[in-house]
Amino acid sequence: MYNCFDIAKQFLKFANEEGQGIEPMKLLKLTYIAHGWYLGFYDKPLIKNSVQAWKYGPVIPELYHVTKRFGSRSVDLETIELYSDNKLSDSDQHFIKAIWNTYKNFSGLDLSSMTHVKDTPWDEAFDPHQYHTIISNNVIKEHYKKLINERRKQS
Template sequence: MYNCFDVAKQFLKLAKEDGEVLEPMKLLKLTYIAHGWYLGFYDKPLIKNSVQAWKYGPVIPELYHVTKRFGHGNVDIEIVDLYSENKLSNQDRTFLKTIWNAYKGFTGLQLSTKTHMDNTPWKEAYDPKVYHKVITNEIIKEHYKKLIDERR
């Protein structure tokens, strides 16, 4: 299991390899989506950080607070690297490349919209009366397992 910055750093590397850059929203959503698919496929979390249901979608608070300084600009990999802890296994780098290839064509806003749809973990967990409610890994895993089953 990694911290969110290990995963975010890999997405920043993949974007750079493709001649692209990532703004905070897209990086946050990619990290969350990767965590969800990982839970769905492997029955274990990709990241050790909690995911919370904020007004505008699922958020990994630690990653948000470090990257929000970039606004709508490009996230600097050097800043994310300051918080990175572990090297990803080859298998997990391959997994993240698969996620990147599936979602790189979407904007941060489009990814955000996907995470706000009906029957998503955010929709299930969000409560405007509860400030930053945790979306459990179990809820996220159930959602992504359903998506996997629908594709079979």
Template sequence: MYNCFDIAKQFLKYAKEEGIDVEPMKLLKLTYIAHGWHLGFYSKPLINNTIEAWKFGPVIPDLYHITKRFGFSNVDYDTISMRSSNKLSENEEKFIKVIWENYKQFSGLDLSTKTHLKGTPWFEVYDGTFNKVIDNQTIEKYYKDLIANPTNDTTGESN
């Protein structure tokens, strides 16, 4: 299992290679979505960080507090890289690449919308209070359901 910075670093690496800007919200949502799909496919968490339901969707507080200073600007690779402590396995790099290829075209706002619609883990947990944890079981169930029933996906997550 990795920390959120290990996964975020890989997304930023791909973005840098392709000349694509990644603002904080996009990086947060990509990291969350990768974690969700990993739970769905492998029944194992990708990251060991806490995920919380905030007003605008699921948030990984550890990643948020480091990236929020970038506002709507591109997140600096070095800022994330220095907090990354694990090298991803070849399989995990390939997994992150698949997520990147499927979601890179979306803005942070688009991804935020996808992750907090009716039926998503955020929707199931968020009750207007701050810092409500979204547990891995809730996330795993949602993504396993998407895998089993891709035509029933109303959130656009399986794009």
């Protein structure tokens, strides 16, 4: 299991290789989405950080607090490297690459819209009377398993 910065760093590396940047919202949502698909496919968490249901969707607080200073600018890889602990295994790098290839053309706002609608883990956990509610990994896992099963039926 990795920390959220290990995953964010890999997304930033892929973006840099393609001459792209990633603003904070997109990086947050990509990291969350990767965690969700990983739970769905492998029944274990990709990141050890908790995910919370905030007003505008699921958030990994540690990643948010480090990246928010970038505003709408691209997050600096060197900043994220300061918080990264681990090198991803080859298979996990390939997994993150698949997530990148699937979602790289979506904006942070697009990804935010996808992750905080009805019948998502955010929808199940969000409580407007509580500031930040934790979204359990089991809820995230079941949601992504459902998506996997739906996609398999379509194939």
